[in-house]
Amino acid sequence: MSFVDILRVEAKFMYGDIVRRRSLFLAILAYPYILTIFVLLIGSSIGSPVFFEEKVCLTPTVYLVTNGFILMSMLSVIDDILWRPILDEYTGTIAYVLSSPTSRLKHYLAIPIPRLILVLLSGFTSIVPVFIYYYGYDGFIEASIVLLMTLLASTSAIPLVMILVGVVYGLGGGIWRIVNIVRPILLMLTGVYYPRRFMPLIGQMICYAIPQSHIVEAIHLLLSAQYLGSAAIDIVSLIGVATILVIVYSPLSYRSMRFWEYSRVKEGVKT
Secondary structure, three states: OOHHHHHHHHHHHHHHHHHHOHHHHHHHHHHHHHHHHHHHHHHHHHOOHHHHHHHHOOOHHHHHHHHHHHHHHHHHHHHHHHHHHHHHHHHOOHHHHHHOOOOHHHHHHHOOHHHHHHHHHHHHHOHHHHHHHHHOHHHHHHHHHHHHHHHHHHHHOHHHHHHHHHHHHHHOOOHHHHHHHHHHHHHHHOOOOOOHHHOOHHHHHHHOOOHHHHHHHHHHHHHHOOOHHHHHHHHHHHHHHHHHHHHHHHHHHHHHHHHHHHHHHHHOOOO
């Protein structure tokens, strides 16, 4: 099967699930707003929005809605790839997946794309209205750039997540527990809600090895800049670093997936 064929099958699987569970679609649309309201209520009770704006150089509402949207986009990639082997294990399809002549690399590249497309489209109901409200027409342009950069950040996470899948599932033993530990740590180190410039040195060093954290940092620079030209060089540099890391991790992700496949075939699977 070609990559397009695999992508079409994954899209039918995911969108069919959305049609059956409309509440999931509503949750995707509402999540950035719900998270923003929750954090604003908690934050306002212990601190001043003015202090937040002085520290982060951005209005709390814009910052939180944007990061809620980025987080949803990241989750659409990380969760779909990390949890798919466990889903196949419990539904009894893992043996058929491993014995299929279809490339595992193509399969796992295609898995997160349908949900990611849906989440990115939801940006027109979250960050676009908020940006237009605060910044007018310029806000629409800025929101469009943020949407594009969020797409880059989410797709840049795929090779690293595939490496984690290969290592975690290849080693085996307590897999879902390990995934529950790896997932929040990976999300935290992307710098979505806790900018990496505020992290301790060890946290910053780990972040530098994570491609999507550079693009998230570029988005934060874009939002806090007085005008786009003042931060353009830094933004392009960060995207360039993320691109280099993706190129480095891509062959490693292929080897990692092969390691997982070899380990499972050697061990045998239960159906």
